[in-house]
Amino acid sequence: MRDPNEPFENLRPLDILAIAAHPDDVEQTCGGTLIRMAEQGYRTGVLDLTAGDMGTRGTPDLRIEESKRAAGEMLLAWRQNLRWPDARLENNIGARMTLAGVIRRIRPRTVILPYWSGRHPDHYRACEIAYEACFLSGLKRLEEDVPPHRPFKVLYSSLYANVTPSFVVDITRQFERRMTALFQYRSQYGDAPEGSALFPSHAEIEERLASIARFYGNLIGVKYGEPFVVKEMIEITDVVAMPVRSI
Ligand SMILES: [Zn+2]
Numbered sequence: 690m691r692d693p694n695e696p697f698e699n700l701r702p703l704d705i706l707a708i709a710a711h712p713d714d715v716e717q718t719c720g721g722t723l724i725r726m727a728e729q730g731y732r733t734g735v736l737d738l739t740a741g742d743m744g745t746r747g748t749p750d751l752r753i754e755e756s757k758r759a760a761g762e763m764l765l766a767w768r769q770n771l772r773w774p775d776a777r778l779e780n781n782i783g784a785r786m787t788l789a790g791v792i793r794r795i796r797p798r799t800v801i802l803p804y805w806s807g808r809h810p811d812h813y814r815a816c817e818i819a820y821e822a823c824f825l826s827g828l829k830r831l832e833e834d835v836p837p838h839r840p841f842k843v844l845y846s847s848l849y850a851n852v853t854p855s856f857v858v859d860i861t862r863q864f865e866r867r868m869t870a871l872f873q874y875r876s877q878y879g880d881a882p883e884g885s886a887l888f889p890s891h892a893e894i895e896e897r898l899a900s901i902a903r904f905y906g907n908l909i910g911v912k913y914g915e916p917f918v919v920k921e922m923i924e925i926t927d928v929v930a931m932p933v934r935s936i
Pocket residue numbers: 710711714809812
């Protein structure tokens with residue numbers, strides 16, 4: 690993984706950037722897709738907005754350290770953490786400008802955002818800030834010295850949202866690697882006694898995530914899948930080659 694202190698200017702553009710509220714979010718929601726895309730030769734990256742500093746377990750530094758190990762497992766070319774305040778994310782001009790600055794420098798073609806509604810305010814707020822930052826980032830006059838860039842595609846990771854996905858990615862071959870990435874967060878999933886009433890065990894987490902991945906995989910006739918929503922229509926150019934059996 691790239692040294693986080695290296696200037697953005699030295700970075701080759703990313704093909705895919707996932708933006709998430711907390712370290713360990715992408716490992717649960719779209720990590721399999723990121724792994725699969727990296728295996729297909731794309732440059733993938735993750736930007737975590739907070740270090741999860743309101744969490745019962747672990748410290749921000751520890752979680753960032755763990756997120757770097759998880760990045761290696763997910764074959765990411767780049768991962769950074771903005772260290773914004775956990776559980777207090779605010780959509781303000783400062784946040785949008787900072788994020789737009791990052792997007793201009795790493796120039797992703799596709800971004801993956803958390804689904805726009807959900808239980809945790811950080812998740813839907815991260816979605817809103819990131820969407821607006823992607824828009825801002827395309828405005829020519831935003832910054833004099835960095836050229837504008839607007840991502841082409843925005844995907845919403847809808848794993849925890851009770852909505853019908855627009856499409857599902859087959860992650861059958863990536864599922865184990867995604868689990869290994871998640872369990873790099875030993876402070877969160879280490880079966881430690883502290884907060885154990887609140888935190889499920891290792892085995893329980895694995896079973897839960899496997900059931901969810903099986904549910905979505907089943908929708909496209911494979912073992913494990915990850916769901917996404919897009920706001921625009923999906924174009925098909927070859928109806929004969931369409932996957933997923935109808936009857
Ligand atoms: Zn989260």
